[in-house]
Amino acid sequence: MTGRRVLVVGYDAAELLDIACITTSLQIANLHGATPAYHVRVAAPGGGPITCSTGLMIQAQETLERVNEPLDTLIVSGGIGHEAAAGNRVLLGHVRRLARHSRRVASVCTGASVLAATGLLDGRRATTHWRWAPTLAARHPKVIVDPDPIFIRDGNLCTAAGVTSALDLTLAFVEEDHGAAMARNVARNLVTYLQRPGNQAQMSMFTNAPAPADDLVRQVVEHVTAHLDADLTTAALAARAGVSERHLTRLFLKHLGQTPGRFVRQARTEAAAHLLVSTTLPMTGVASRCGFGTVETLRQAFVARYGTPPSRYRATQSSTTR
Incomplete structure (x- = not known):
């Protein structure tokens, strides 16, 4: 069979x-002329219907x-059945077997649990859904789990x-295989960004966690996010909060896991x-407004x-350039 053979495991x-x-x-x-074309198939143990987590x-x-x-590309899907x-030793055995004869091997979301269980991720950097990252790291200590990036490429994995x-991972594959113009055309038809950079954080600091429990830290955080162009040195923030720089740093490390400067x-x-x-x-305006x-x-x-x-980020991500 000609074309790029892609197998998605469900x-x-x-x-x-x-x-x-x-x-x-x-x-x-x-449809936009990818040459060689992708020949995409969905596979499942036993070849029967897949009841997805939604019931569909x-x-x-x-x-x-x-x-x-x-195979050109082997991709393991995620889901609550991961x-x-x-x-499933049978499933793992076949994923491991197919991986040996695949140019690229990938997982999406909690599909990383399946790849990790095959041993393919041992000694490799890998990511997964941020909620499941601690579990993946605990169960597979040989895997270098990084919960932050959108996707990680380590060799052919x-x-x-x-x-x-x-979407981001697949668009990255399209760009790698057929160039940026093809990836941009696909993104436009999907009505999505071309792709987020692979190492962009999964969760923004503005949405990924509740406000700090400590009142003083919360007040400083609120001041920072509302006055990004102000003097936000640790000394200035400590003076505003009425505490020493050392004490403020200690509070930030305890409640946010990072120093005031890094925050x-x-x-x-x-x-x-x-x-x-x-x-x-x-760029001068962006730099000035953000401090x-x-x-x-x-x-x-x-x-x-x-x-x-x-x-580069603006050129590939901004809706104003499309």
């Missing part, structure tokens, strides 16, 4: 979005046990975070990311957090 209580994000994205790539059913097109051809799948990160830098960088994709402000002294300071902070310069 199982009982798999997440439908994990599967559909992949299959739909690659189908759209084919899809029919597997392949019996996992009978797939013998070399723990049972990770304990790729792991993606929760649910819709399947401020993260807040400013995430705010800059928002302005870059939602406004046409020049960066210079555009170069903004660039350094952005590269450190997102792995890409702000100009």
Whole structure:
């Protein structure tokens, strides 16, 4: 069979979005002339219907046990059934077997649990849905689990975070296989961003946690997020809170797990990311509004957090450039 053969592995209580994000994205790539085209099939143990976690059913097109051809890409879906799948020795054996004859091996969301159970992730960096990352790390200490990125590529092994990160990973595959123009066309048809950088955080600091329980820390945090262009040095924040710098740092480490300086830098960088994709402000304006002294300071902070310069981030993520 010609084309890029892609196999998506499903199982009982798999997440439908994990599967559909992949299959739909690659189908759209084919419609836009991907050459060689993707030949995408969904496989399941026994080849029967897959009852997804929502209760909806899809029919597997392949019996996992009978797939013998070399694959371009093997992708394991996630879902609430991932723990049972990770304990299914037959499924694990076939995933391990197929991985040996695949150019690329990947998982989406909690599908990382299945890859980890095969041993394929031992000694590799991997991610998964942020809620399940601690469990994955505890059960598989040989896996270097990083709960933050949208997706991680370690050699020919790729792991993606929760649910819709399947879009980001698949678009990255399309760009790798067929170029940025093709990936952009697919993204436009999906009405989504081209792709979030792989190491963009799954959860923004503005949404990922409740307000700190400590009143003083909460007040300082509220001041920081509302006055990003102000003097937010640790000394200034401590003076405002009426405590010593050492005490403020101790409180931040206890309640937020980071120093005041690091928190401020993260807040400013995430705010800059928002302005870059939602406004046409020049870089100098973004840097000034977010409290960066210079555009170069903004660039350094952005590269450190997102792995890409702000100009590149705006070019690929901003709706104003589409």
